[in-house]
Amino acid sequence: MTGFDQSERHIWAGRATAYARSYAALCAHPVPRLLDVAQVRPDVRVLDVGTGPGTVALAAATRGAAVTAVDAEPSMVELARGAAAAIDFQVATLPELPFGDGEFDSVTSNFVLNHVGRPRRAVAELRRVVRPDGWIALTIWPVPPAAGQDLLGRAIRAADAVRPAHLPAIAPEEDFPRDEEGLTDLLRSAGLRETMCETLRWDHRTTVEQWWSGPAAGVAFSGHLVQSQPTGTRSAIETHFRRFSEEFTDADGMLTLPHAALLAWGRR
Template identity: 60%
Template sequence: MQTAFDEAERQAWAGQADAYAASFAKLCAYPVPGLLDAAGVREGVRVLDVGTGTGTAAAVACERGAKVTAVDAEPGMVARAALAAPEADVRLAALPCLPFADDEFDAVVGSFVLNHVGRPREALGELRRVTRPGGRIAATIWAVPPASGQALLGRAVQAAGVTRPAHLPALAPEDDFLRTEQGFAALLGEAGLTDVVCDTLTWAHQTTVEEWWSGPAAGVATIGQVVTSQAPGVIAEIKNHFESLCAEFAGPGGVLVLPHAALMAHGQA
């Protein structure tokens, strides 16, 4: 069953595949090799990449010789993923209802997809359902509180006096969980996974001021929905604050160096 949060996510990401690819996709690609390692993805393994986005994890899994199936809820993402991973079976599908049989996969990976579902526990239960006994599930989410680079855009919005619009529902309190190592590990445990491990991943994402602004300016992700729902004058004010704050992260040659942190949890079905 889709929640109000799920519906808002579908609307927010509709038609955003190209803008995401040009802005935030490279950031989200960083944890992919470790995510596949944690799920035991190697030659011959039947792997499902849920919320594949532009297909980064699916493509790397194919390079490893795995038998890859990938799904995403946004048609534009499916089209891009099919190009990125032509050897994969790429389909349109959304959590929490996947079109697969019980125990169909040896491994399941979800790169930041749990940040975008209204009922994370139900979603993990579905990932557990399609994973064979003894198979592995690995997933990443963003850590809370965010690292300094991840907080940059939010600080610019806050500096402009903008709050989250009412039409963007937050996750219901009863569906939320602690975005800490302990909280994320507990969530996987509740889904019936054993030998659960959760680690914090940190890295410095290198981008440019223009590239990093292009995502929210196009309405990508929640931050983009917040920005683009404002009047033009307010958007200009947010951008001015953003450009000023970027000075804290300036690297050589005009590079923007943004510290990020994510949580990666994995366990056995």
């Protein structure tokens, strides 16, 4: 396990409920398209990796698929089990999944590669557990981010927040370009064929308070970064966040936040 992976385990520990109340609705947007390109339909054996509160797994089960789902964070698995007892939820971490070669017809992974220290090994492991001719579909956040996604990042930068040593970046030799070409090349390097990548764009509607609840609870890297700052810097981040939010606030007081994600898929 890399230092980046260890940091991710620490960041997400015990934060399932806070995530479900803040960012889960945002991350659910690509799910229908993700399942379409993964060819998820009745009786297909699906593995959802990094299932979080089970959003993708539940949607796949609704389509009649036989679903197994894993997440590295036990609180996520516990929360997901409470939502769907019929799905096989397990604790497991990339790049070592507890399944045999070619055990599944389709593998999905929604916003998970952003959280692994060895993306190439992770995709290779997804390929290992899907059958020959089976499909893998995954999403990541692009770099640079869309304007709505960068709202909190702008506030962090404006407050001159310092990244603490216990939140290391992914090693440069393990990283890849977070754009359509870079993600497509990553899938091809793992031996996938018929690879495709597209950019999904949508507006996420939320309130200032709900959006701030994520970083206030230390959810995800950005939230943990906020919570790691001295009291004065945390207050400055919130002040900038609320000021920048005015740019996205509609007449009804709701935020409309432009977002984008990369969706890629390929066949073993």
